[in-house]
Amino acid sequence: MASACLTMQRHLTRLLKRLPAGCQGQVYQGLHTSSVSLDRDRSSEDTKDFMGKMNGLDEYTYKGQSRFVDYNQIVYEPRKEGEDPRPAEICHKKVMIAVTPKKMWYPAFMVRGLSIDEAITQCEFSKKAAPKIIKDVLIEAQERAIKFFNVEYKSNLWIADSFVERCDYMESLVRRSRGGIRKIKYEYSNYYVRLREGQPPKHYYAPRLTGNEQLEEYIKEQRNRRIYNGL
Template identity: 60%
Template sequence: MVPWYSVRGFGALKQLTEILTRSNRIATCIIIQRRNFHITSCKRDKLYDPEESYRTKFGPKKGWLDYNDIVYAPTEEGEPPRPAEICHQRDNIMMSPKKFWYAACLVRGLSIDEAIKQCDFSKRLAPKIVKEVLLEAQEMAVHDFNVEFQSNLWIADSFVQEHFRYNNGIRRHARGKASKITLKFSTYCVRLREGQPPKHYYAPEPSGTEKLEEYIRGQRKRRILYSL
């Protein structure tokens, strides 16, 4: 049987495909380097959206550590300085994200010293890993981001994601039987912010008076559909 590329016209098409493939490989090898800048005295907006700010300057966001490369405009006269923010993460943690989630929620909204103390009280593995990541981020804040006091930091964001890597294992059962299990890995991300932690990291539960006012406001907004 005659191969398809030997037919007249298909040979040129094959050569063109090889040229385009080779050019795409060369284009993907180009690396654009960016330097880190100090962000302590930069402008902070009330409606600041980090993803939108990054998208306007560098294009689509690639990863959590790319937030450290964002450069903000200097603050205007009379405005308070923008607090420094340090993003750090650890990949390829051999632990399920469902188990690591409890330790990630434990340190949210706490100061850096209080978060390390809370991690010391637990005997599990996940808080120990969180403590190591916090100490690494604290050292980065002092040496790379020019934060004056290492204790003047609090955890603004702390969450865990499922890592793209996973391994398959075997669980043995009685009578020579076995089953397949999936060993999942986690990625822990943390953001430190300069200053003191807020009084309420999560919105406090409304009081009875506030619930009553919200109920009355909802009753007054009622409308009869398809009426005059």
Template identity: 40%
Template sequence: MKMFSCVKQMSALLPGIACFHTSSVASAWSGRPGGPRKWLSHNKKIYPPQLPDEEPRPAYVCHMKANIKYSPWKMWYIACLVRGLSVEEAVKQLSFVNKKGATYVRDTILEAQNLAVEKHNVEYKTNLWVAESFVGKGLVVKGIRRHARARHGLVEYFHCHYFVRLEEGKPPEHYYPYQRELSGQELLDKWLTKMRSRKITNSL
């Protein structure tokens, strides 16, 4: 308290001196401290009743964890790892990933699993799979790093948002279209297209 009063007196005597900020970084951030809100609004969407001959619409739940103190570029690899996996398999795989971001992803998936059972009428919590898993860039705190000869450099502390959507049912056999096994004719057509698209260097 004495230090704060001394700084306040010095700033009154010297108008050019900067005053210290005692508030937290999140509250002083001009953006949204709680992170994006649009992703969670998908849980409030109400669908019309389905006809008896229509295919049943699987239940889903969207969840997120905002402003994680972790690089979004490092988190991207972990988010891609769990796509298309069942919840049990995703948690199992993340337990072997020796990265800090894997803990946040695992906790977020387990929280979404509990929300699906408690608030979204999912009967079995094991009957869920990761339909979407991606990362967004969050809060960036800029600071100064001291260098030699009274110089300084800029340092940035990155945060990220992690988004996940769990869907009811069994995961697909191939999450990405290119993972599908091609037939013999498709492999032949692909090879012919590749051969015909060749070009001789320095030719007409």
């Protein structure tokens, strides 16, 4: 038992020596896993506000994040007489999601170009965490569209844009067998969505060219060839 403790102490000493001088104090504090210090330093109200920000509840005042929701404040010029009215656009986001961007990427791109009801239905089919989070964000954006953006029908919306970015990550130490120590990383993601009023387009992405269209494009490229600096 004593030899195992000495081995673990040596591993910790070697790991701490590799860190910069300014980070060593933070590592020593991070080794304390008890909640007594948290309860002593923070009141119940402060702890509740802190956990609310970490869960993305206070996402509109979260500092250091992208100002994606500021697109909601843009005021466009009035349309001319005879033009169609400009469809409403609603930008919404959720920050500090405890899912890696790699897992959030596929369902975020899956809902692009779908109607809001179809996107929510598609997210319900999966049992993974990422589609469920995206479904909750879509429902929140749908409610905001009705409440704050004067959208008449909540089903008359489609996903114009949906993407994910890496937010932040946290590193921690895990004790392994035989006195070993391994460093693990917890990654967080930010999810952004833009809803647009109206019916979704027939093709969100450019459709694949047919054989005749590919032939015409090839002939056009060949005829546009030029030999520079030639006779």
